[in-house]
Amino acid sequence: MISLDDFWVMNDQLVPMHVAIDGEGQIINVGPTMQKVLGDSLKAGISFLDLFDVQRPRWVETAEDLMKTAGSKLHLQLRQEPHTRMKAVLAPLPVGKGAVINLSFGISVVEAVRDFALTAADFSHTDQTIEMLYLVEAKSAAMQASRQLNLRLQGAKIAAEEQAFTDTLTGLKNRRAMDHVLDRLIATGKEFALMHVDLDLFKQVNDTLGHAAGDAVLQRVSAVMVDCVRKDDTVARVGGDEFVFIFEGLMDCERIEGLANRLIEGIEEPIRFGKDICRISASAGTTLSTAMVQPDAAVLLNQADAALYAAKRAGKAQHVFYREGLEAELVQNDSAQPPADVVLGQTGHG
Structure with missing residues (x-):
């Protein structure tokens, strides 16, 4: 026993x-x-x-x-x-x-x-406990690997989206990003101001000093622009020397005028490129989303463009607000030859 x-x-x-x-x-x-x-x-x-x-x-x-x-x-x-x-x-x-x-x-x-x-x-x-623990550990390892992969994929997606919406030379938003922001604001009924800015005398920099100097000027101007606006404002480069500003919720014309003046003054500061000094200025035109009962991105862009054209005709380095009938006024007053670098509805390199 x-x-x-x-x-x-x-x-x-x-x-x-x-x-x-x-x-x-x-x-x-x-x-x-x-x-x-x-x-x-x-x-x-x-x-x-x-x-x-x-x-x-x-x-x-x-x-x-x-x-x-x-x-x-x-x-x-x-x-x-x-x-x-x-x-x-x-x-x-x-x-x-x-x-x-x-x-x-x-x-x-x-x-x-x-x-x-x-x-x-x-x-x-x-006891099946050990087998269960192995399965738990394997599942945990697989989930951790999946989380890390998801994080990498998410990071790659964010980087790709950021690149798709960014101007590679200046680091500003590009036209695609501008369209996206405008569509979002209009769809959500948010009020905003839209400013079109074109550089004056930029073509002369490219012609006399070369495109490397032009690129350096654009990068310096972009930095000035970012410094002049609020953190959540959108600044997009939409052409060679053309820029669009979108100010969400900013409808105070006096504040916008002050911002435009600071921007123009900042851009007029001489820019050194090697031994040379580059001197340019900027003209700007602004319209408000409230100018239309039902805002339309293309119409608003044309209004800002017309206001920019008016600023160019007034002597450049100026800012003009869009007003109703401005296009007709410009056409009526345009019996003389318009500035060589401006065609109504299509600003070029100044």
Whole structure:
């Protein structure tokens, strides 16, 4: 007949997560895995219920109640940190000898392995826990790789979209971006001001000093433009030396006039290119989205263009607001030859 000591040795191998109790509920033997879990809390004469809170069945309060749960599933929680939740089944020993309680971590196994530094050796060879842990780790690794891939793809998408909406020379928005902003503002019913700016004397820079000088001038002018506007305003380069400003929510003509004047003054500052000094200016025309009952992007752009043309005709380096009938006035007053660098509805390089 097998001795009790031999029985516990065999039980430790087959059921490493067991706790054996006597008839009074005191712990008389603990499997090697449960020794890791309980650690210093294991003391001579300690009761099972001192270490575990039986959460279900709720009526279990004493060792006698615990013995009555034989064959039923128990829901437990460690009373000590980290308060790991566990499941168990109690199997009675011969009469008067107590019971063996076989425990498992259930869905808390991942946290338990981490909290108690458990390995495959801490589980029964027939326990599917290790296989489940491998699947959990594989899933976690796959999800992490998927997240990293998604982040890279998202970053690439943002970079591609940014590049598609950016003028490569100046770093400003391009015509495509301008169209996108105008469509959004009109679709959402937002009020905005639209300013068309054209550089004066820029063609002479290209003709006399070359395109490298022209590129340097455009980059400097772009920096001036960005400094003159608000953070959320849109500045787009829509042609060689043509720019469009979109001021969302800015309908104060006095403020717009002041901004245009600061812009023109900033652009008139001499720009050094090597040993040469480049001198240019700018003309600007502005229209408001409220100039139309139902704003239309193409019409607003034509209105701003007409106002820009009026500024050019008035002597350049000026700013003009669009007013109703301005196109007719320009045509009527255009009996003389218009400036060589301007054709109504189509500004060119100044």
